[in-house]
Amino acid sequence: MAGIVGYGVYIPSYRIKVEEIAKVWGDNAQAVSRGLVVNEKSVPAPDEDTATISVEAARNSIKRANIDPKKIGAVYVGSESHPYAVKPTATIVAEAVDASPDLTAADLEFACKAGTAGIQICMGLVDSGNIEYGLAIGADTAQGAPGDALEYTASAGGAAYLIGSENTLADFEGTYSFTTDTPDFYRREGKPYPRHGGRFTGEPAYFKHVLSAAEGMFKKMGTEASDYDHAVFHQPNGKFYIRAARKLGFNEEQYKTGLLTPTIGNTYSGATPLGLAAILDVAKPGDRIFAVSYGSGAGSDAFSIEVKEGIKEKQGLAPTVQEIIKNKRYVDYAVYAKFKGKLKMA
Template identity: 75%
Template structure:
């Protein structure tokens, strides 16, 4: 059974509150916070990008995996904010964690689900016997134009997963995907900020794909919501996440550990990987996990997992996701704009 051998997370320590952004643009912070179910978001500092986030998360994942990095045969980094247009982030990560040069590596892009696509690709390589271990990462320092609604949610963070067949701490029991050409969100080459379809972002984009993938998972595994101890979904905001959980029949107890957006914003490719890492930090051996990602454009990847006994010891070998999130300091809009490069010369 292929599964997760190690996992690690990273979120920048800087935060900006919704009311700080609203103060600049004259919006109602209470209405925004209640409507989006977002209170604050993470902000990458001037020397943080997708590569540094991915490297930190990967090092934590390897610390928990307890394997020789030279055994990694594939590295995939999913993001829509790679630091280079032409130069892979994956090779930077591979070098930084001392992986063997005898590997395949690539950057992936499918909006917010590129990280989970990397997990699926890693599963295939491991199951085929082509590699012993693969490293899949979802990380982003996402963009939002000044004054755009995305400014209140677009944030930074990511998580990494070592995928293998030996000494797993969580087995991946099943995976499936649902994909269509639904262009609700896009950014052309050379553009600084993305465009989005406004009201079309929910339907027929997010909800159609997430709910369709979830229903496929239930059908293909012969399970129902009450068979799972934890569930998480992509979270462009807290409102969509909570609505999805309710529509699918999950209780607030089942979905609470996966909901991170209210305190760190939408980490895009890092959203479901981070939610899953937070669940793994608290899950008990034998627990069942249900996870569905979403990427605009549009598609969703779904996974069901079973937690193994070894997780109890191995999750203590690296910082836990909530502890990383709780280590924070606030900035005002001027510092935020400086860090995010919003000040154009």
């Protein structure tokens, strides 16, 4: 059975508060914060992108796994903000972590669920015996047009998972996916910012897919919300996350640990993987975790995970999510706009 051998995360240290963005656009900061359940978000520095975030997260996952990176047989990087249109991020990561060239590597794109798609691929390769270890990463430096609602949430960060079958810290009990052609969010080739369907992104998009995948997972496993100690969902904002959790029967004690959007924003492909990592940082052997991602376009991947004894010795081998979150420096809107390349030369 495939499981998690190691995990690692990285979040840029720069932050911008919701009120700083609201001040520029004349919005009510308190209303925005309450409506989205977001207080501040991470901002990538000029020298940070999906590749650098992925490399740092991957290195931390290898520290936790305590394995020889030469044994990694597959590297998949899921993102919607790869630095190159034609040039894989995955090969950069593989080289940076000193993996052997005897591997398969690819970039994945499925909006915010590309990272969990990579986990599923690695699970299959490990279970089939084709590889010993697979590295799956979800990372993004998310885009939001100036003045758009996305600007309050679109942030940066990522998480990496080493998947294997021996010395695991958590095992996958099962996975289930739900997918339809729902164009709630998209970005055309060559365009700098995505477009979205406003409220359309909620009911027929996010909630339909997250709830359907979750209910499919429950049915497949013969479980319900009360069978799990922790739950984490994709979090475009805190409001959607909490509503989905409650609709499925989870209480605050179960879902609060994985809810990171209020302090770092929506990291897109990194959102569910980062939330899962925050749970693994504090999980105990025997705990069961329920995780559901979401990617616009649209689809969701659900996972049922059981924590193993091996987690106790691995939790402290790399920085935790909360340790990284606490390392922060605030910027104003002018610096934020400069870092994000929102200022264009005439």
